[in-house]
Amino acid sequence: MSEREQSSGAVALLRERLASGRLLPVRRALHALNPAEIANLLESLPPRQRKVVWEMVSPEDDGEVLLHLGDDVRTALMRQMDVHELVAAAEELDIDDLADFVEHLPETVTQQVLKALDADDRARLEAVLAYEPDTAGGLMNTDTVTVRPDVTLDVVQRYLRLRGELPAHTDALFVVDRYSHYLGALPLDRILTRGADELVSGVMARERDVLKASLSEERVAKQFEDADLVSAAVVDDRNVLVGRITIDDVVDVIRRDAEHKLMSLAGLDEDEDIFAPVRGAARRRAVWLGINLLTAFFASSVVDLFQGSISKVVALAVLMPVVASMGGIGGSQTLTLMIRSLALGQIGSHNWRFLLRKELAVALINGVLWALVVGAVSWWWFASPMLALVVGLAIVINQTIAALAGIFVPLTLHKFGVDPALAGSVILTTFTDVCGFFSLLALGTLILL
Amino acid sequence: MSEREQSSGAVALLRERLASGRLLPVRRALHALNPAEIANLLESLPPRQRKVVWEMVSPEDDGEVLLHLGDDVRTALMRQMDVHELVAAAEELDIDDLADFVEHLPETVTQQVLKALDADDRARLEAVLAYEPDTAGGLMNTDTVTVRPDVTLDVVQRYLRLRGELPAHTDALFVVDRYSHYLGALPLDRILTRGADELVSGVMARERDVLKASLSEERVAKQFEDADLVSAAVVDDRNVLVGRITIDDVVDVIRRDAEHKLMSLAGLDEDEDIFAPVRGAARRRAVWLGINLLTAFFASSVVDLFQGSISKVVALAVLMPVVASMGGIGGSQTLTLMIRSLALGQIGSHNWRFLLRKELAVALINGVLWALVVGAVSWWWFASPMLALVVGLAIVINQTIAALAGIFVPLTLHKFGVDPALAGSVILTTFTDVCGFFSLLALGTLILL
Incomplete structure (x- = not known):
């Protein structure tokens, strides 16, 4: 325990010292940390301080620290290293880690690393590299007794x-x-x-x-x-x-897989460096915003169809966000449940119909419940019972469609080998926005005008 | 491998047999599975089939299978067991698992279980129970040599x-x-x-x-x-x-923690049974929908302020969803990055300012980029350069506010000990909806009318 307290003390100390610019004791504190902790510290530092600390890491830890970093931070640090340093870092690694490591090296450096190994180790490394990195063969070590x-x-x-x-x-x-x-x-x-x-x-x-x-x-x-x-x-x-x-390697797989799901849902890469250079970060996120913009324009074009109705009953525009967002939330709940269950291999041809019926029933109950609430509020707000009827019906319809989309969007993506965590939420909210706007405005046009 | 193939074959076989109603060979197939696999199978079955399979699980596996289930499924199955069966299930468990198990038992049954243990085991169990379940003491086993x-x-x-x-x-x-x-x-x-x-x-x-x-x-x-x-x-x-x-217990903690983050973002409980009875599932999700409804009405009330403007320039209503959803996506990206980094302990007083500057810069770049695109499209769509100016400015403003909310909402929640994964996204989208609508409609009122 005391060692542990020391080392988390060391991280705090390091940060303090780095902030104050007094670097002399930092190096010693750094030696108390294991490679994973050093990697975590590096990821939590802005680029300038990160560079300072990285230069203080002892060369025999370089390889392992690099392996514990996310792709982005690793690539940035490796770009600052010369061939000699990279080869030295590689030499300290186990074969399984080395196999990971050489994947991130430029071809010329890989050749140098291979040359620096003895014949036995080279043969072992080549055995691991012969398998895909995301298989048991790519993950394994060859140090069996x-x-x-x-x-x-x-x-x-x-x-x-x-x-x-x-x-x-x-x-x-x-x-x-x-x-x-x-x-x-x-x-x-x-x-x-x-x-x-x-x-x-x-x-x-x-x-x-x-x-x-x-x-x-x-x-x-x-x-x-x-x-x-x-x-x-x-x-x-x-x-x-x-x-x-x-x-230990399996724990890394589990952690990475979990991060992948979380980050994908927001259209981010799980290796994203929180202190990534602005330009790169902006470019990567722009892709996701662009995809979303297309779907948003699609939803807008539905609203556009009903310009005439809106100009006569502006309350419809006021209630649009309510119908759309309730559908979005309901659909996301079903979608998230599906993403988890698909990942656990719990959904198949034998049970999705049961699941569909259950989710539809849940959506109907909540649809009717919240339709009554939204209807009552709208009646009071806009003094119009017919508007209340319109918005209530729109909510019931949209919650039902949200549940259907929450089931079928991930099932379809999964069937075609696309990760539902990656594309699921954008497709789902497109459904719920479009159907929400359409049901509200079309019913409004039919009933109120 | 062959054993493994057998057992995943067994799961497929089981499902098929269950579907066809031929149960005789199912029991044998079930015995080839380990408790975690049986638990996974049970979770993937609708209630009626689940009950059939559960009754076929050998009594000595009961305890471990129950521990591998999510809270909801476990509670439902335990409700069907009598005291005698529960005590028998408990007797097969290690002390650390038993400590988990008794937490889920009614007080009277716990007493029976304690009585059934010998004095040594009872003392060991009480040692573990003396610690909070989510600490090292609550997680530990006492079987040290x-x-x-x-x-x-x-x-x-x-x-x-x-x-x-x-x-x-x-x-x-x-x-x-x-x-x-x-x-x-x-x-x-x-x-x-x-x-x-x-x-x-x-x-x-x-x-x-x-x-x-x-x-x-x-x-x-x-x-x-x-x-x-x-x-x-x-x-x-x-x-x-x-x-x-x-x-093995730590791997469970990691997995549960990851599931908790994923499910919380959609306002779900990580222990939610996908085949939960409709009524319970509907009730729990209603809470989240209700909270969301309050925030949606808040956003609507902002739109309501500008009824006059909308009735004159209906295009504003058409563009509302675009501004709000772009802000929502941008803010979620920052929020997700923060949730991950806070969980890894990478954010503190030493670096949040740097992170804020970086996220603001990213938001500004993407804000201006997409403002130009949306502006150009709107100009072409509604043939109004001033409307293009309004929507472009609204997007820049809303992306900036989204980045600010993406940083400060999780930081504030974290400071007050609230899990940012749980409440973060609802609060964030309230910000981006309200600010998106307000900036678009207020600018529209100022510039277009």
């Missing part, structure tokens, strides 16, 4: 004493035959608690989860979560052990 | 052989003095790789992270992520070892 099934635990233990330190997060050795085919796992605690003369084959866990190298990283994360794994073997199509995945 | 510093590794190993199986996710034993004060951790791999005659005190890791029992679960998760921990000791205020936290 293997034993044969026909030796005793005593022999295993003597081997381990000779070998010395195990790779981080090793909770099990892997048992393979002479052709490296995966046979099972030998958890460390079994080596310690079972008899020294027992055979590995009798002690090993055969039923432990093992991952195909081609498995997507989302599936890997799900499997780790569901089976409470700390590490799992990765095998290729012929059941040959090629590496292992550890929980 | 401890050794003394003054024995050799050989003695440790003989002790472990006698003891037999270790608790799940044990990657280290803890070293304590005779008063149970925490001294350090003895990782299993060190026991295996270091000399048998070395003393525990010489081999143990003193620098390993240790958590105060009062630490919040968000901080616990952050620490696990930053330091790539698999397990960590939990100590009380006097440095007495009281338990340990393992990564």
Whole structure:
């Protein structure tokens, strides 16, 4: 704990010192932080201070710190490094991290990094790079410790004493035959608690989860979560052990996936640097604003159809935002529920009809309830019972359409392989705006004029 | 892999069989799933089928399956169980899971569960229950294995052989003095790789992270992520070892926290059952719709002020949605960035001014850009250069206000301890709607009339 308090104290101290410009003690405070904490600190600093702190990070931490940064901040910092520094940073990394790292390097630097590795490490790195980065193969490390099934635990233990330190997060050795085919796992605690003369084959866990190298990283994360794994073997199509995945990398996948959903809903990139240069940030967000503008003009053109009605009953213009926004909120609730459930794989052909009926029922109940409230308020406000009827009907219609859109928009996007979190909310609010305006103004024209 | 394929095959099979009503093979398929997978399956089933499957879950899995369910589904299923079944389910759980479980039990059942435990387990459970559920103490398990510093590794190993199986996710034993004060951790791999005659005190890791029992679960998760921990000791205020936290529980915290953010933004509860009874779901969502309605009426009342202007220049009503929605999108982008950064602890007094300047600059650039576009379109559409000027100015003003609201709304909520993900978006869009309508209509009144 004291160490921990020290290190979060160090961050506060660092910020204070950076603000005051007294830099001498900052370097020492920085050494108390682990790479993830340094990365978090760097992300929270405006560019000028970020540069100052980055230059103080010890070279052996450079690689790991870079890996913990979002894409944008990493790219900016790497642009300031020369080839020699990049190669040095790469050399400090584990193979799985290195595979991530070289993805972000220019081709020429990658060649330099490969040259700097010894033949073994190069072969290992190439093995990982052969897989897509977002699969089990791309996520894995190659630092497996293997034993044969026909030796005793005593022999295993003597081997381990000779070998010395195990790779981080090793909770099990892997048992393979002479052709490296995966046979099972030998958890460390079994080596310690079972008899020294027992055979590995009798002690090993055969039923432990093992991952195909081609498995997507989302599936890997799900499997780790569901089976409470700390590490799992990765095998290729012929059941040959090629590496292992550890929980720390899976936690990163889970966190990144969650950030992706949150940020996508606002049309942002999850790697966005909060202190990104204004020009780049403005350009990226402009895309989303532009898409939204098209849909807003579409909604406006619906209003435009009813200019005559509005000029006669201006109260319709006053009530337009109410109908549209209630539909937007109702639809977003259904949409968010769908996004979560689709991500968890809980929605399929067997249950979406049930879900549709339920969401429609919820929308109808709330539609009627709030139609009565809005109708009553409008009656009192504009002294017109017919206007109250119009706005009430419009709300019921729009809430119903919002529920339909909340179900079918994400289902359709999902079917075509588009992430519903990314495009869902813009499409949905287009529906609810257009239908809200249309139902209010068309009913108004029919009933009031 | 084959096991895994089997089990996801089992889920598909189960659904198919459930749909067709042929239930005999379902029970066997169900046994191939782990509790988390069964919970996920249950959540994806409509209530009637859910009940059928739930009755087929083996009693020894009941407790763990219930813990993996969202609050709503769990409560519904527990309501169908009698006291005897609940006590039986509880008996199968680890202490940390049991502590979670009893929170959801009626008081009378809790007493029965406590009675069914032996004295040791009861004392352990009461130790965990003494802490708030969302702290390290509430999250911990009490199944620590401890050794003394003054024995050799050989003695440790003989002790472990006698003891037999270790608790799940044990990657280290803890070293304590005779008063149970925490001294350090003895990782299993060190026991295996270091000399048998070395003393525990010489081999143990003193620098390993240790958590105060009062630490919040968000901080616990952050620490696990930053330091790539698999397990960590939990100590009380006097440095007495009281338990340990393992990564699987931390992964649950991370996942739940991410879901909470996503669902809160739409005014939903992260525990919401997608197949919740219509009445309950409608009631809960009505609250959010009601809050939104108040803010929508507020925006409408701004429009109401300018009825005279609208009846003369109906084009203003047509352009209202454009100005408001562009502001809403721009503000949401800033808000989402702030929500993420506040959650990561990256925003503080040292950098919010810098962030404000940057977001204002981004908003101004995009404001001017899209003002030109919207102005040009409006000029062409309504053949009025002055209307183009009005709508362009309104967009620049509203984008600026959106950026200000995107920064200050979450900062203020955070300061008062309110989760910005929960209330942020409603407050923000109220700002952007009200200011959008006001700027457009007030400028229109001044310039066009």
